[in-house]
Amino acid sequence: MKTLTFPLLLVTSLGLTGPAVAQNDFGDILSGVARTMVEQELEKTAFAQAQSANTAEAYRNYLSRFPNGANRANAERALARLGGSVIPGQPSPPPVSGPIAGNTRPASVEAQIGLSRTQRMQLQTQLTKLGYPTGGADGLWGSNTRAAIGRWQSANNLPATGYVTTQQVRLIAQQAGPVAGTPPPGGSDTVDDRTEEQLLSLTAEERRDIQRRLTRLGYRTGGIDGVFGAGTRRALASWQRDEGLRASGYITADQLRELRRQTG
CATH class of the missing domain: 1.10.101 (Muramoyl-pentapeptide Carboxypeptidase; domain 1)
Structure with a gap:
């Protein structure tokens, strides 16, 4: 059975007292710190529900409830990936399904060299x-x-x-000047992302952290188990594609830093 956190237990206990506890008395009962903890818990739960549904409507609902929530940027990114707009009725951008055309971000420009x-x-x-x-x-x-x-x-x-x-x-x-064995740039030999990921020597906890971060951005890995199976590879490839990078499904040192930057 999942253990409830203190704020949710507090809210539950107050709710069970019946109508005797008026809405305008709520602020007198809960301290400012407790209210903040409750709001954070509710925001976290709402975002998790939006991720589970993984639809534009679900992310819009989250943003309408928590316009300044901790996961606002992640929800907006997920909306863009799904081809939805933040406000219903606004023109929706096309879903991102391939490398971003004309992407001039330095990392993307370098990635295109191969x-x-x-x-x-x-x-x-x-x-x-x-x-x-x-x-x-x-x-x-x-x-x-x-x-x-x-x-x-x-x-x-x-x-x-x-x-x-x-x-x-x-x-x-x-x-x-001349350096022995220097090949010409842009050759047919592409970067071996698989080898680079292996050289990172990621621990099981680091792999779980990557899975958590991908999930937070809306890319479902199929589990947070520290095992990079087909689900995690697909999630990595989707994130790489949306970033205008080569969608290899294997993470590099540069990409790991960017993933951490995006998720704080």
């Missing part, structure tokens, strides 16, 4: 040679590599996004 892990390793070597150390050439572009790219971009009077474009890949190669 750098292989070998190419990423070579770029790390080139940046280090130019005086922007990346902390190692492993093909996993973590915070050190992103910072190195940003510093190189600033030094070359470019927007310091930390994500490269095709032109910038070429410019880095020109400035660094």
Whole structure:
């Protein structure tokens, strides 16, 4: 049997006292802290119900009840994914079913280059040679590599996004000079997301955390069990597709940071 939290038990006990407890006396009985806890619990339950239904109407109902709720951004994102508008009657955008056309977000622009892990390793070597150390050439572009790219971009009077474009890949190669085994950018060898996910060495709790975050954004994984089965792979691929990334179903270091950013 599910254990009720203190605020819900308090509300339940008050409700059982009958009409003797008037509505305008409610505020006198509950302290401000308790009221806040009750509201948070109700908001959390309402969002969970919207996720379970996973319809535009359900998310709109949540937003109408809790316009400033903690999950407002997640509900609006889910609405956009389902092709619904926040306010009924407004024109609805088409459902997102593929890569976002013309997506100019730096991460999406870089993803469209299709750098292989070998190419990423070579770029790390080139940046280090130019005086922007990346902390190692492993093909996993973590915070050190992103910072190195940003510093190189600033030094070359470019927007310091930390994500490269095709032109910038070429410019880095020109400035660094020959590096043994450097393949041309944009080759047929695509990034091995499966290998990168394996190299992340995610623990069971980290996998459960990813599943919880995907579910919170409206991408149902089929369970929070720490096992990346077909349901989790589909949820990851759907999230990647909506973000304008390659829908591999395997999460990379960059994508893990973005998923955590989106879910706080």
